[in-house]
Amino acid sequence: MVQGSLWNSYSNKNVSYPALKGDIAVDVAIIGGGITGITSAQLLVERGYKVAVLEAKSIGKGTTGHSTGNLYVIIDELLSKLKSKYDGKVVERVISSRLEAFKKIEQNVKNFQIDCDYKKQPLFLFEDANTFKILEEKKVAKEIDLAFFELSEAFPFIHDDGMRLDDQAQFNPLLYIQGLAGALDGENCQIYEETCVRAVEEEENRILLHTPEAIVSAKHAIHATHTPKGLEIQYHTTLGPYREYGVAARLKSNEYPEGIFWGYYDNKKYSIRSYSRGNDNFLLAVGSPHKVGQAKDNQAHVEDLKNFVESRFNVAEFTHVWGGQNYKPADLLPYIGRKKTNSRELVATGFSTDGLVYGTLAAIILADKVEDKFNPYEDLYEASRHNPAKAAGKFIKENANVAGELFKDLTFKGDDKDLVEILPGEAAVIVRDGKKLALYKENDGKLSILSALCTHMACEVHWNNVEKSWDCPCHGSRFDTSGEVIEGPAFNALKKIEINK
Template sequence: MLKKSLWSSFATDPEKYPKLNKDIAVDVAIIGGGITGITTAQVLTERGYTVAVLEARSVGHGTTGHSTGNLYIIIDELLSSLKSKYNKDVVIRVIESRKAALEKIEENVEKFGIDCDFSRQPLFLYEDVNNIKILEEIKAAKEINLAFTELAEDFPFEQDNGIKFDHQAQFNPLLYVLGLAASIDKEKCSIYENTAVRSVEEQKDRVLVNTSEAIVAAKYAVHATHTPKGLELQYHTTLGPYREYGVAAKLESTSHPQGIFWGYYKDQKYSIRSYSRGDENYLIAVGSPHKVGQAENNQKHVEDLVAFIQEQFIVGQITHTWGGQNYKPADLLPFIGRKTKNSREFIATGFSTDGLIYGTLSANIIADKVEDKFNRFEDLYEAARHQPAKSAKKFVKENVNVAGEFLKDLSFKGDDKDLMEIPPGEAAIITRDGEKVAVYREPNGEFKIVSALCTHMACMVHWNNAEESWDCPCHGSRFDTSGEVIEGPAYNALPKKIIE
């Protein structure tokens, strides 16, 4: 079982927010309390709007609290990938938009005095075997006149070739979001935790956001949930849901090189950074990705990452291991804006692993759209766009993958097991009375039994043995062992089942 993320170790006394238990009315209802939702709330309240933030669990502890804390103006998929799909002007504007978001984060840290270890750092990109990716990146950077330097021979890690982008940044993302949430005007913004949204109903002049115990009536609603909730197939069919893992190990000193390090080791990309707070010093490595619900052994991915950090660096005890989720857009750009042309619902999704930057950028774009103001980046990320030439290959790949998983699971009969054959701490999909059920046996021997069909689109969930969750291989919904939604497009829990 994975431990908590490193960032959560330093959020020891976060502000607690109530559960929504009565109907309310606001200008804007925001679904999700991560960096996207909290930043959007902060921007809108400063502009005079009343806001309600509805977080299903705890503010900042979802995707934001499981990210790297790295901030950079190039994209995770690299400039060369972006340049392969878009012209020079578009690539430059993407870089400008990301730079503006990074500067907004820095401005908020200073403005609100947020203690989150923000610092400007360089980004290093290097390979240990060949220099094909580096050469492509050098070419792309030169074409848009983006400043970089090639790595010197005294670079501390083994590398064949590499480059450095100066003036990027790092912080503790969880402390940042908690600090930003605490700074928001409480007269204009109410934040609710443990408040899961069950449905959203858009009407002519308002949006009704239905939670477990109450209804929020709003002029507008913002889906700040990393992926839109519900059957928003125009987005889910163009997004690939992925999980990757993070590990943190103790460092004996602060002498480890500072900066963001993206290393390609035998074509596997790892994100590496150090982090210090007080007398605690850590090295963090993130990587080992796979499609959600499609790993044969999730724990093996974590073990591979632990082995990597121990083989490549001088580290002490492994103190933290965690997983994180991201959604990769087929055309490499996120979807930010109105769900459809005249919709009262706004979407912010498809951030890949760049959610800290894109979540911040989304806040300004969406706030401008609420005010019916022009935003110079809105056309780049228009949520209702359709770019078949730029997304066709990945669109087909992702949907063939989803169809394959659905058909494979359709023919799966389930393990022919008696409940007592499932060892404590393990799980299995079994069939009873023609129905597939997901069974988890707790360490004390008790059983938790739920439907094995995802409540989003009825794909069969798969067991994640690293995080003890049921993960959907189609569109990335995840459920805990009681069937409750952890993340993803699913609104509703897996129904509980009884086996005699």
């Protein structure tokens, strides 16, 4: 079984970009080469701006390349939950804004002739017990005139209640972003991979972005990194970082259900879809979420997902397993706009698991912000807003959780014996000489020793035994076994530690 996203198996191997080696000056610097960053680059280049995209790893292979590839106008938390906090007009505007972004993706596929298996599909919502979740969703849909249909007798899943929304879509998100980036790369859109931004300085007339081998000078900077880099407390304290898992499987029957399926079983949501390319057919399932860095055993979450699939499908083999990250906003709406009033740093975060559409919407709003052009949805998603009444319960819960993680001590005192007894492929956090150390033993027996304190706010990292990473339970930063940042708000790598044995 491949440890990695199914989409990576169909990556365009001919697409690559150089690392930035020398100083440059542009109109807009974009941190992050996922759907938010590349779409922002597209829209800005079309308006005559000179743009640089700075991607720490590879274009499209971060959060975008670990998503489901589903496109829809409703939201992960469901419209009924949104309606419990806002009036019907807000719900209508959310759908309207997401529909605009949806259409932009469809338009890009057509205009740039991107081979990404784009396909219109219905979205099915259903539950196995009458918890009234779907009933409430139907009520809201009727209130706002959102067309839906009852499920037919031929529906392939056992259910107590359900509904169908037509004209949603699916695609391969990695091939989409690689195709869009390839169409943009040129004199006015410089794309760089393996270029990690270590610091951002906003001065009076320019913004300086520091990378290991260069400084980028820009008039505007966009944080298209799924969550803003640095100590932006106003965002990190109102966002809950979550990780969930995906598996791909081949079925013995070779009969794969067509559509986007959101099933609610025992108050757990599972997202199911099929994917075909050439002669290859797969069933994908995503679910079993937890707060980043707070799973007692990450593998148990993967097993839960695999058990769910095996209980409902005749599985021949599981082919891929991966994890994906999302940030849930306390008031259910993303933060898109200026980091602070009059700032030329722009942010886009809090997409929950709806990031393909919200990332595209963010690009539309941010491009207008750069141009000082009014956008009809900018007030709805204003990044500097604070809705205490809408966010109160979630805000308190998320902050209490972070505080608990900051002061929790899960380490143990270690000695030379601990260094020896860690098995290849395993890891542990120990305290030695008053320092918290993150230990990982490579398959060849080589020991990696890092500081166990996250470089964002010094919270203790925890080991992820599925993805072989050090995950921060406070604000979602993740690091690989060499200490380099994978994702999250941290700028810098975990410090390498030398010890005397």
